[in-house]
Amino acid sequence: MTTTGNSGGGAGAGASLMGAVILPVAAALRLRGEDPISLLADVGIDAAKVANPEWRIAEADWRRLLQHCVEVTGEEDFGLLAARQLQPQVLRSLGLAWLASDTVYDGLRRMIRFNQLLTTASRLHLEEDDTTVRVFSEATTELGAAVPAEVDYGLAVIVRMCRLTLGEYLAPVTVQMTRPAPLEPHPWEYQFAAPVSFDQPVNCLCWSRGDIEEPLVTGDPELARVNDEQSQAYLDGFLSxxxxxxxxxxxxxxxxxxxxxxxxxxxxxxxxxxxxxxxxxxxxxxxxxxxxxxxxxxxxxxxxxxxxxxxxxxxxxxxxxxxxxxxxxxxxxxxxxxxxxxxxxxx
CATH class of the missing domain: 1.10.10.60 (Homeodomain-like)
Known part of the structure; x- marks a missing residue:
């Protein structure tokens, strides 16, 4: 078995996420008839800041926002709904490079390589053998375990990106989640199209190697390289x-x-x-x-x-x-x- 991962990055109160991650959340709120600007203000987030491509949202504020959205909408699966609204351009150069990847497997490796661009609050790593590829996500902050909607959103975004490249029929073999079991697990099983286990010690998406190594007709190595360079430049600037x-x-x-x-x-x-x-x-x-x-x-x-x-x-x-x-x-x-x-x- 081989393992690939990133260093995890900032911890504690300094942990942050790319500000654009709130855009799918705002779209989901509008679908439910809620005013996203008002809800963002409720938790102390100025919606105007998302216009700044350099802005990052503090991990503590992100957690408060997701919990508030669940409370206001009354939907325990709000994190899943938000993830369904994600478009690749929200992830900027990383999203575009993923779309230009040769395979879904290559896209997953890009997500792991540039994970700090998206968030310094969690660490992604990959373990693989001859038949399966497992993507693990673990919190790296002093804030403790991620809130349930954060776990939902994080794993569902990865699956969303995989399906945007290969098709809606692509599904993991199994899903493990640290979040407590919901009152009604059907929305999770439906969205992941796979058996989902809750209250687990890790967050993990297990993929069949054969499924994610299928060549993509949208593969464009040169476009992927250019966007990788932009992601690295952003990451270098963010870290310095x-x-x-x-x-x-x-x-x-x-x-x-x-x-x-x-x-x-x-x-x-x-x-x-x-x-x-x-x-x-x-x-x-x-x-x-x-x-x-x-x-x-x-x-x-x-x-x-x-x-x-x-x-x-x-x-x-x-x-x-x-x-x-x-x-x-x-x-x-x-x-x-x-x-x-x-x-x-x-x-």
């Missing part, structure tokens, strides 16, 4: 935080209230204005460059969303008037916001 990254995060938090000043950001980072300026210079940038680049990237992201108007985009980016935003956007890109949106829609 930069001042620029912190500044961008603070800018995004404050933009809806108007463009923040360098001094405001310095105060938020608990450094002097001069120190912040020096650190950014050492990284080859400046506060004004970061402010403009952040507004431009967010503007392009918002304008690609059909449900968000130019007026709303202007106010989210801290512009007092839509006309001021339109002039700035044309100065940055050479196009008016409406023209940019039409070009994107026609591609």
């Amino acid at each position: 935080p930069s001042t620029s990254r912190e500044v961008v995060g603070k800018i995004i938090e404050r933009l809806p209230d108007g463009p923040p000043s360098q001094r405001q950001i310095a105060d938020a980072l608990h450094v002097s204005n001069r120190t912040l300026q020096r650190k950014l210079k050492e990284e080859g940038t400046s506060f004004m460059d970061l402010l403009q680049d952040t507004r431009l990237q967010l503007a392009q992201k918002y304008l690609r969303s059909p449900g968000r108007s130019v007026v709303e985009t202007a106010y989210l980016l801290g512009f007092s008037e839509p006309s001021t935003f339109s002039r700035a956007f044309k100065r940055w890109t050479g196009q008016a916001p409406a023209d940019y949106r039409e070009d994107v829609a026609s591609r």
